[in-house]
Amino acid sequence: MKITVGLVARAGTSWANKTGSWRTGIVPKFLRQKCNACDLCALACPDGCIYGEAAKDYHADMEFCKGCGICAKVCPVKDIVMEPEVR
Amino acid sequence: MARRFLQGFRAIGEAAALCRPQVVSAYPITPQTGIIEELALMVADGSLQAEYVNVESEHSAASVVLGASATGVRVYSATTSQGLLLMTEVLYNIAGLRLPVVMTCVNRAVSAPINIWNDQQDSVTLRDAGILQLYAETNQEGVDLLIQAYRIAEDHRVLLPVMVCMDGYILPHAYEPVDIPTQEQVDSYLPAFKPVYRLDPADPVTMGALAEPDKYLEARYMLHKGMDASLGVIQEAAAKFKAEFGRNSGGLVEAYRMDDADVALVTMGSLAATLKEAVDELRTEGKKVGVVRIISFRPFPTQAVRQAMAKASRVVVIEKAISLGSEGPLALDMKAAFYGVTRPPTIESCVAGLGGRDIPVETIKRLLDQRSPASPHFVDLRTDLELEGVETRRRITSLPRVTRRAPAAASRLARALYSAPRGATS
Numbered sequence: 001m002k003i004t005v006g007l008v009a010r011a012g013t014s015w016a017n018k019t020g021s022w023r024t025g026i027v028p029k030f031l032r033q034k035c036n037a038c039d040l041c042a043l044a045c046p047d048g049c050i051y052g053e054a055a056k057d058y059h060a061d062m063e064f065c066k067g068c069g070i071c072a073k074v075c076p077v078k079d080i081v082m083e084p085e086v087r
Numbered sequence: 088m089a090r091r092f093l094q095g096f097r098a099i100g101e102a103a104a105l106c107r108p109q110v111v112s113a114y115p116i117t118p119q120t121g122i123i124e125e126l127a128l129m130v131a132d133g134s135l136q137a138e139y140v141n142v143e144s145e146h147s148a149a150s151v152v153l154g155a156s157a158t159g160v161r162v163y164s165a166t167t168s169q170g171l172l173l174m175t176e177v178l179y180n181i182a183g184l185r186l187p188v189v190m191t192c193v194n195r196a197v198s199a200p201i202n203i204w205n206d207q208q209d210s211v212t213l214r215d216a217g218i219l220q221l222y223a224e225t226n227q228e229g230v231d232l233l234i235q236a237y238r239i240a241e242d243h244r245v246l247l248p249v250m251v252c253m254d255g256y257i258l259p260h261a262y263e264p265v266d267i268p269t270q271e272q273v274d275s276y277l278p279a280f281k282p283v284y285r286l287d288p289a290d291p292v293t294m295g296a297l298a299e300p301d302k303y304l305e306a307r308y309m310l311h312k313g314m315d316a317s318l319g320v321i322q323e324a325a326a327k328f329k330a331e332f333g334r335n336s337g338g339l340v341e342a343y344r345m346d347d348a349d350v351a352l353v354t355m356g357s358l359a360a361t362l363k364e365a366v367d368e369l370r371t372e373g374k375k376v377g378v379v380r381i382i383s384f385r386p387f388p389t390q391a392v393r394q395a396m397a398k399a400s401r402v403v404v405i406e407k408a409i410s411l412g413s414e415g416p417l418a419l420d421m422k423a424a425f426y427g428v429t430r431p432p433t434i435e436s437c438v439a440g441l442g443g444r445d446i447p448v449e450t451i452k453r454l455l456d457q458r459s460p461a462s463p464h465f466v467d468l469r470t471d472l473e474l475e476g477v478e479t480r481r482r483i484t485s486l487p488r489v490t491r492r493a494p495a496a497a498s499r500l501a502r503a504l505y506s507a508p509r510g511a512t513s
Contacts, residue, residue, distance in 0.1 A: 003305055005246055006185035007298055008284040011291035 019047075024067040027085045032056040034077040041071035041080060090266050095226040095259035098267065099165075099191055100125025102230040104135045105273040106189075106237050108163040110155035112140040112148045116170040117203050118255040119193040123165055145170035149177035156186040157294055159285030161237065164188070167255060168195035171209045175216065181248045182217030182310060184295045187240030187280065188248040191233065194356065194407070195255040196442040204443020205255040206407035207356060211384070211416050217310045219249040219317055220385040221337065222355040226263045229253045231336035232382075234273055235324040241280045244316040252384075254357040254407075256443070268332060276331050314386045321383055339388035341380040342395040344370060348377030350455060351399040351432070353421060354406060355381045358439075358446060362405070365451035376455065381417065389424040402434045403454060405446070405466070409438045414463040435459040439466035 028041075037055040042048075049065050052058030060071070072080040093101075099122045103111075111130070113123040129135035138155075142148045145166050152162040166174060171192055181188050192210045196202040210220055219239065223229035229251060236249040253259055268276075284292060298306050318339065325337040343363050345351065352362045359380040369376045379395045381388075396402060402425075404418040413419065418436030425431035437459055440446045450467055 003302060003309065005283055005309065006183070006294055007296045007306055009293045009296045011293060013293065013296070 018063045020061075020063040020065060022066055023085065025085055026067045026069065026082045027062070027065065028060050028067075028069070028071050028080050029083050030058050030060075031079045031081065032058075034079045036077060038076060040074050040076065044070050044074045046070065089269075090264050092262060093226070093265050093267070094121065094262050095229065095253070096121025097125050098226050098230050098263075098265040099233065099253070099259060100129065101267050102233045103163045103165075103191075104129050104137075105268065105270055106163070106234060106277060107161060107274075108135075108137050109160035110138045110140065110152060110162045111135075111164070112142055112151035112155075112162070113164045113166060114142055114145045114148045114170060116145070116167055118195060118205075118260060119165050119167040119170070119191070121259060122191060122193070126163070145173040146177060149174040149181065152188050152190075153177055153181050153184070153186060154286075156181070156188050157184065157286045159280065159282040159287075161241075161280045162188055163190065165191040165193065167193040168197050168203075168209045171213065172197060175213060178213060178218060178248065179216050180295065183306070185246040185283075185310075185313070186248065187237070187246055189233065189236045189240055190248070190250050191229070192250050192252045193255045193259050194252055202442040203255075205257055206441045206443070207252065207254070208408045208441070210250060210252045211406075211408040213250070214385060214416060217247060217314065218385065219245075219247055219314070219321075219383070220252055221249065221321075221383055222252045222381065223258065224341075224357055224359045224380060226253075226258050226261065227265050227334075228336050229258060230265055230267065231328060231332070231334070234268070234277065235321075235328055235337045237277055237280075238324045238327075239317060239320050242317075242320045243281075243283060245313050245320050246283065247310070247313050247317065252356065257357045266332075266334070272331065276327065318383075318386050318388060321386075337382060339383045339391040340395050341378075341382060343378040343380065345377035345379060345395055345399075347375055348396070348399055349375045350401045350403065351377055351379050351396040352451065352455075353379045353381065353396075353402055353404045353417065355384055355417060356407070358405065358407065361446055361448060362451060365448045368448065369452060369455070374455070384417065384420075387420045387424070392421065392424045393428065396432065399432050402432045403437060403459070404434065405437045405439050405451070405454070407438075407440045409441070409463060418463065433458070436463040437466050438463045 035055045042050040047064050049061040069082045072082045111126050127139055130137055130139040140151045148164050152164045155162045194205055194207045194210055196206045197208050221232045223232050232251045236251050239245055240249040321339055328336055344366055354362055359378055362378045366376045366378055404415055404421050406415040406417040408416055410416045414436040415438050422434050
């Protein structure tokens with residue numbers, strides 16, 4: 001492995017470095033009942049790992065989600081709940 | 088080349104401009120302000136095509152030149168004293184990111200107590216930051232070293248920041264005849280900066296990526312090797328400068344009348360001029376004394392230092408800085424340089440001229456009369472002052488209370504404001 005001068009790396013290395021194992025032990029559950037695709041959960045996610053196009057297809061990428069619960073907190077229709085992770 | 092009578096500020100400003108920096112960012116602070124005023128003027132009147140970024144602090148100035156340098160352009164900044172200390176966090180990053188930022192440090196004492204006059208405590212404090220430090224003796228050398236600094240910093244064997252240090256007031260405030268090279272000469276000496284990596288939205292990279300414990304040591308080793316390599320590059324830059332500009336300037340050390348010298352006076356910066364004068368006088372008295380001026384404090388040129396004083400049995404280091412609780416930083420390096428050498432010289436650490444205290448020739452001559460009584464030896468320490476807490480026989484007491492008669496109106500006001508309310512018990 002090469003260490004570059006000034007530790008320069010190609011952009012996008014965070015895709016290779018999966019950080020989901022740092023998770024706290026709780027995960028978001030998207031209930032998909034009242035979701036109106038407002039996108040607030042995706043915007044608020046500090047890891048940027050929530051994706052969704054239409055109502056009721058929102059989901060978190062578990063290879064990166066840390067279980068912080070911010071998505072559940074900001075959801076205006078309470079359609080996301082945090083629950084213990086079963087591994 | 089035109090020899091002109093210039094104030095140091097103007098000379099440094101013109102030299103910086105000749106190096107064609109594309110971004111200049113600095114914050115005004117005495118005694119550096121004159122340099123950046125000159126550059127601001129040149130940008131304003133269009134004679135320097137550069138982005139001049141006004142900032143709210145030296146931390147921001149250093150951050151601006153960091154970012155600009157990372158995009159692959161040449162940059163310049165200047166500061167001193169508290170400003171340099173405020174830049175410090177960013178300067179460590181600039182070194183770690185291997186960005187060839189060049190700056191001038193106009194040397195000034197650091198607070199507290201506040202003092203705006205010259206010593207070298209500010210730059211010497213950045214000893215371990217991974218910044219090359221070159222000390223000028225004259226304004227001419229400040230100009231020449233600045234031009235050389237870009238060549239050294241941008242060399243792919245080095246890729247480290249360079250700080251040219253000039254004694255505050257003694258140099259940039261002073262008017263001296265200075266040769267300002269032509270643009271053609273500087274362009275020929277200084278090729279365009281070719282970065283190895285640069286920030287570019289079309290081809291994004293991360294600079295200074297996280298290094299966990301399994302790689303950080305290697306990254307620091309790489310920095311150290313860059314410093315090592317710069318020893319040779321500094322000499323090459325000085326040799327090429329001599330060939331193209333026709334004068335000796337820069338290099339690692341300067342030896343003055345050292346060929347047969349038993350005693351070597353060692354210093355950095357403008358003080359060397361005083362030492363040379365003292366040496367000239369002592370030589371007429373038949374004393375075999377010489378001066379070794381350290382130009383490159385970082386990297387420290389151990390081999391060149393040993394070579395410069397091969398015949399000396401006594402080395403007196405006179406420096407304008409102290410590593411509090413130890414000795415003079417330069418003296419420490421000198422001692423390290425001679426460790427393990429057979430029959431090394433005695434090395435004395437003399438701290439002098441702090442906060443702008445004058446160092447006259449007589450002081451230097453007196454220093455040589457006898458071995459320094461202490462290490463570090465504070466040169467010309469006043470004996471007519473009572474230094475509270477220093478003399479162990481005396482107990483530290485608070486300052487005597489100053490009593491004076493206040494004008495009637497003021498004392499009535501004070502009574503009304505601060506006296507206990509009626510009826511209160513105390």
